[in-house]
Amino acid sequence: MNFEQISFVVIIAFLIYLFIRKKRAGRIRYIENYAFPSTLKQRVNKKYPHLSDDELNLVLTGLRDYFIICNQAKGLMVAMPSQVIDIAWHEFILFTRSYDAFCKRAIGRFLHHTPTEAMRSPTEADQGIKRAWRLACVKENINPKKPSDLPLLFAIDGMLKIEDGFIYSIDCLDKDSPLYGSGYCASSIGCASGCGGSSDSSGSYMDSASDGGSVDSSCGGSSSCSSGCGGGD
Secondary structure: OOHHHHHHHHHHHHHHHHHHHHHHHHHHHHHHHOOOOOOHHHHHHHHOOOOOHHHHHHHHHHHHHHHHHHHHOOOOOOOOOOHHHHHHHHHHHOOHHHHHHHHHHHOOOOOOOOOOOOOOEOOEOOHHHHHHHHHHHHHOOOOOOOOOOOOHHHHHHHHOOOOOOOOEEOOOOOOOOOOOOOOEEOHHHHOOOOOOOEEOOOOOEEOOOOOOOOOOOOOOOOOOOOOOOOOOO
16 A cells, blocks of 8 residues: 555545544534423422422433433443433433434434442442443543542432432542441442543543543443443444
8 A cells, every 4th residue: 555545544534533523522512402391300300399490400411411421432331320310311211202313313323221220239330330430520520530529420319319319429438428338439430440441651531532532341440339221222
């Protein structure tokens, strides 16, 4: 292969990359601006009547976040870490035509739902929740291995006092913390888990998904926390 042929291949590959990146960015904008069915908040409110209108809006923000990270996961299963957002997702699915059209535009495929389920233990989780943790942290510029805060998808059940929710804490293994020995330990999800990311020589987190790049599906080492929703076709 001569220089001209190599240059042509490189240019085509670059154009394909730009097209895919632009398409993914368009899907994210679509999710961010999508108008959910007008009665969706009311349906969630029937399950959780203590929620205010502002809190219900926060639930829908969390649902958007979940769809965005599913978009980033490229067909790999992403766990649903929140009970209240899972209810909103289930209610959205009941608008079958709207949901089907949304999935095709937002994710490129129909996103099937499986009910949330608690993690195997407060400090042990499967690949799906690790992937959810990593991508949710990336979205909110949180270091998944050394988190300073919880991303919304992992914080919302505690914030809204969801009785049957999944409550996560960064410092639940700290004996001086009021949450010691209770809830799910979010910090152990990213700690040495190697979920879809890497560190540079200085140890800082390197994101491969924030710009529409690939997502590593491998996870190893010690593990983590929570539920089991999402999945492919």
